[in-house]
Amino acid sequence: SKTKKIAVISGDGIGPEVVAEAIKVMKRSEEMFGLSFEFEHGLFGGIAIDEKGTPLPQETLDMCQKADAVLLGAVGGPKWDNNPQATRPETGLLGIRKALNLYANIRPAFIFDCLKEASTLKPEVLEGTDLLVVRELTGGIYFGDKFRRETEQGQEAVDTCVYNVMEIERIARQAFEIARTRSKKVASVDKANVLETSRLWRETVVRVAADYPDVELEHVLVDNCAMQLLRRPSSFDVIVTENMFGDIISDEAAMLTGSIGMLSSASLGDGAFGLYEPVHGSAPDIAGKGIANPIATIMSVALMYRLTFGYHEAADCIDNAVKEVLDAGHRTADIAVDKSKAISTTAMGELILAAM
Amino acid sequence: SKTKKIAVISGDGIGPEVVAEAIKVMKRSEEMFGLSFEFEHGLFGGIAIDEKGTPLPQETLDMCQKADAVLLGAVGGPKWDNNPQATRPETGLLGIRKALNLYANIRPAFIFDCLKEASTLKPEVLEGTDLLVVRELTGGIYFGDKFRRETEQGQEAVDTCVYNVMEIERIARQAFEIARTRSKKVASVDKANVLETSRLWRETVVRVAADYPDVELEHVLVDNCAMQLLRRPSSFDVIVTENMFGDIISDEAAMLTGSIGMLSSASLGDGAFGLYEPVHGSAPDIAGKGIANPIATIMSVALMYRLTFGYHEAADCIDNAVKEVLDAGHRTADIAVDKSKAISTTAMGELILAAM
Numbered sequence A, B: 001s002k003t004k005k006i007a008v009i010s011g012d013g014i015g016p017e018v019v020a021e022a023i024k025v026m027k028r029s030e031e032m033f034g035l036s037f038e039f040e041h042g043l044f045g046g047i048a049i050d051e052k053g054t055p056l057p058q059e060t061l062d063m064c065q066k067a068d069a070v071l072l073g074a075v076g077g078p079k080w081d082n083n084p085q086a087t088r089p090e091t092g093l094l095g096i097r098k099a100l101n102l103y104a105n106i107r108p109a110f111i112f113d114c115l116k117e118a119s120t121l122k123p124e125v126l127e128g129t130d131l132l133v134v135r136e137l138t139g140g141i142y143f144g145d146k147f148r149r150e151t152e153q154g155q156e157a158v159d160t161c162v163y164n165v166m167e168i169e170r171i172a173r174q175a176f177e178i179a180r181t182r183s184k185k186v187a188s189v190d191k192a193n194v195l196e197t198s199r200l201w202r203e204t205v206v207r208v209a210a211d212y213p214d215v216e217l218e219h220v221l222v223d224n225c226a227m228q229l230l231r232r233p234s235s236f237d238v239i240v241t242e243n244m245f246g247d248i249i250s251d252e253a254a255m256l257t258g259s260i261g262m263l264s265s266a267s268l269g270d271g272a273f274g275l276y277e278p279v280h281g282s283a284p285d286i287a288g289k290g291i292a293n294p295i296a297t298i299m300s301v302a303l304m305y306r307l308t309f310g311y312h313e314a315a316d317c318i319d320n321a322v323k324e325v326l327d328a329g330h331r332t333a334d335i336a337v338d339k340s341k342a343i344s345t346t347a348m349g350e351l352i353l354a355a356m
Ligand SMILES: CC(C)[C@H](C(=O)O)[C@@H](O)C(=O)O
Pocket: A090, A093, A094, A247, B193, B194, B223
C-alpha cells in the first residue's frame, strides 16, 4: 500500500506542541504531493512512566515496529530525574534505539543564515560550516555490562565498552555512503592511542575505506576533535564516531552552529525505517506555554521524507517554506532578537503551512 | 635540605627547546629568591624508545620518584605513531601517571589579554573566562582491562571503565579545595543518566560536597558540558570530571580560550609532589627550528612553584615577567599577528629573564 504508517511518540515537555505542528505539515504535504500517511500515537518517556509505569510500554514498541517511520518529540523532565534507572525517560530512549536496531544516528549541523549571529563563534570562523555527525547508537559503553561490586578498596562501579567488527563496519559504511552524497570527506573520531575498542574501530574504518577510494579519510583523536571543531568547523564534512564520543561531539557541533533549536536528527537501521526527532530537548521550563520553536521537528519531517521515503520534492517544499518564513523575519522567542515580536508555536506552524 | 630535586624529562619535538628556556627561568629565580634546585635529566617518550627501547625506562622512573617535582616537555611524533602499544610515547605518559600516582590533573584555562583575538569565540562571550579543569588521571577506561576476543559475531574489542569510591572521593576533594581558593563553584561532569561509574561518581561527589557547604555544586552531563562551554564559558569556575571526559572537556576548554599555546598543567598526587608540563604537544612540524613558544613551559614552572613548593613570590615574578613581555608586544610565531616580526624561542626566553 502507498499509505505510510507513522508512529508518533510526542513524549514530554514541549514534545507534543512541536510534534502537533509537524503533523500539520505532513498533512499539508499529503494534499500537495498526493502522499498518504496513517498516524498512530503512543506513550513514551515520562508520560509513559506516569501512565504505564515504564518509559517504553510494549504497545508503543509494537506500534513503532509496525510503522514505516517514527516521529519523536522529546522526553524527560525534572519530575522523573531522580527515578531509579528502570523508570527514567532516558531508559526508554536507549530501549527504543536498541529494540529497533537504530544503530546510526545522523545529525546534520549547519548554519541558518538568519541565525549566524546566534552562534558564540566568530562569523568568519563559522562561515561555510555544514557538517554531519554519524554516531553509532546501539553499542559501546552505553550498552555494555554495568554493575557495582564490593572490593577491599570499598564499593566500585564498572561500565564495559564493547564493539565488534560488524557493528563498526556497518556504521562506517553509512558514513562513507553519506559522504559520497556530500563533500566526500570522512573524519573518523576515536581514541586509538588509549582504547582497544578505538583501535578495532580504526582498523575497521581503514578497511571499509578501501571500498570508497573517492572519499577522503582522516583519523582524529577525540580530544583533538573537540578542539578542531572550534578551530576549523568548516573543514569537516562527515564525522563518524562511536556512541559515547558521538554524544559529546555531536552536541558540541550542534551548539557551535548557534542553530541548536533548529537542528533535526535521524536514527536509522539497515533498511529505510527510521526514527526522526529534533536535536533539542523537552525544555520543561517553557512547556505548555505555546512558545516553543517547532522548526527542528518540522525539518525532521523533511529528513524523514528524504531518508526513509525518498519524497524529495515534498522535503524540498518543507525546507524552502521554513527558509521563506525565516527570511521574512518571523521568529519564535528562542531565536528572536526582539523578544517582544516573537510569535507562538502555532503561529510559526501556520506560517510554514502557508509558505508551502 | 633546602635544595629541591627537579627531574627534567624534555621528551620529543619542541620539548627540549621549550624546557631549556624554563630551566633558565628556574636558574634566574634561584639567584633572585635564594632558591636552590638540582636538575637531573632523563629519557622519556619517543627518544627513550629510540635509545632504550621503551618510552619510560626504569632509570627515568627512579629519577622521577626521587625528585621533588618533574618538569616535562612533550612527547610523541609521527615516527612512533604506528608502533605497537608497548613502544608508543603515550604509553610512557600513562605509565608515569600511574607509577607516580598522579591522579589529579589540574588544567587552568584562562584568557591572555593580548590573545583575546586568537580565540574563535566572540570576545563578549569569552569575557571573564577563567576556569580550571580537575581531571581524574589514573582511573577509568584508560586503565581498566582492555582486550580482544573472538565471538560468533567475529572479533570484538573490550575496554573496561572502573572507578571506586576512594578514587572519586580524593579527586572530588581536590576540586573542592581548589574551588575554595577561587570562585567557590564546582561543576561535576558525568553521564549519570547512562553510566554506572557516573552514578557512583555523582553520589560520591554529593557526599564530599557536604564537607564544603561554602562551595556551590552543579552536576552537568558531559554532552551538555560540551555545549555549555561554548555557550557560557565564563560561568564555569572549577570543573571536575573523570579521566576520559576530562581528556575531551579540558581540550575543548583550552582551545576556546584561544590561548592553548600558553597554558600549563599540573599532575598531582597526595603530597606536594607534582609533574608539570605545557598543555600543547610536541609539535613535530616546528621542532628544531627554534621558533616554538616557551611560555606555557615557563608558566608550568610558576605552577610548580605555587603548588609543589609554595614559592609564591618567585611564581608571581615569572607570571609578571611573562605578562610584561607580552604587553610589550613580543610574540613567537604561533601567537604573532605579523609573522614577520615573530621572535625565536630563545629570544622569548631572554626577554622573560630580563623582565624578571
Ligand atoms: C538522554 C541520553 C541518554 C541521550 C544519549 O546520551 O544518547 C541524549 O543525550 C542523546 O544524545 O540523545
